Amino acid sequence: xxxxxxxxxxxxxxxxxxIPTISAVVVAGLAFVAAPVSYGTAQAQSSLQExxxxxxxxxxxxxxxxxxxxxxxxxxxxxxxxxxxxxSWYLEAAKSGHLDAQFRLAKIFHAGAPGxxxxxxxxxxxxxxxxxxxxxxxQNWLGYAxxxxxxxxxxxxxxxxxxxxxxxxxxxxxxANLGLMYLTGTGVEQDYTxxxxx
Numbered sequence: 001x002x003x004x005x006x007x008x009x010x011x012x013x014x015x016x017x018x019i020p021t022i023s024a025v026v027v028a029g030l031a032f033v034a035a036p037v038s039y040g041t042a043q044a045q046s047s048l049q050e051x052x053x054x055x056x057x058x059x060x061x062x063x064x065x066x067x068x069x070x071x072x073x074x075x076x077x078x079x080x081x082x083x084x085x086x087x088s089w090y091l092e093a094a095k096s097g098h099l100d101a102q103f104r105l106a107k108i109f110h111a112g113a114p115g116x117x118x119x120x121x122x123x124x125x126x127x128x129x130x131x132x133x134x135x136x137x138x139q140n141w142l143g144y145a146x147x148x149x150x151x152x153x154x155x156x157x158x159x160x161x162x163x164x165x166x167x168x169x170x171x172x173x174x175x176a177n178l179g180l181m182y183l184t185g186t187g188v189e190q191d192y193t194x195x196x197x198x
Contacts, residue, residue, distance in 0.1 A: 047078070048078055058092070066090070066092045066096075066101065067089070070090040084116060087116050094126070099130045103126070103135055103138045106122075106126035106127045106130070110141070110151075120145075139165045140174040142162045143158070143163040146158040156186050159186075160187040167198065175198045
């Protein structure tokens with residue numbers, strides 16, 4: 001059987017799990033799905049119908065659905081990839097306080113995307129908002145912004161604080177960043193033992 005691979009956003013895994021003939025592997029926050037080339041199957045149609053249902057819910061103001069639709073547009077899952085549409089749906093979800101939407105929106109603003117200008121200061125504001133409410137990836141990226149001066153003045157002490165906060169929640173990227181801070185003595189006293197622990 002031939003397969004074709006598609007990127008599916010992590011939140012869309014709930015859709016993937018409903019398709020028993022598809023296998024998924026999560027790599028760096030994305031699921032790569034090996035799906036049969038024939039999308040005429042009942043399972044694939046079911047997933048498309050689920051996305052259409054999410055779109056309907058999103059239009060009625062459901063923040064979780066708005067996030068799923070934004071993710072679909074960001075990654076091009078069952079729709080043509082469109083960063084502007086992704087931003088539009090993430091903004092709607094973020095207005096309702098959806099932390100993952102704030103984080104994804106911040107990532108797009110941080111890097112910029114086709115049709116979306118780079119807005120680093122706005123990205124930092126979104127990271128901060130989600131970080132203060134406990135989002136570990138936003139905490140890590142806020143630490144990164146402070147360490148490297150992206151949208152804020154460099155402040156290695158704040159970078160370490162945010163890395164520690166995210167690392168305490170088990171985020172491996174934050175643990176690695178914190179380990180490097182201890183290894184190099186940046187924002188903390190150099191400590192090889194603590195560097196090795198992270």
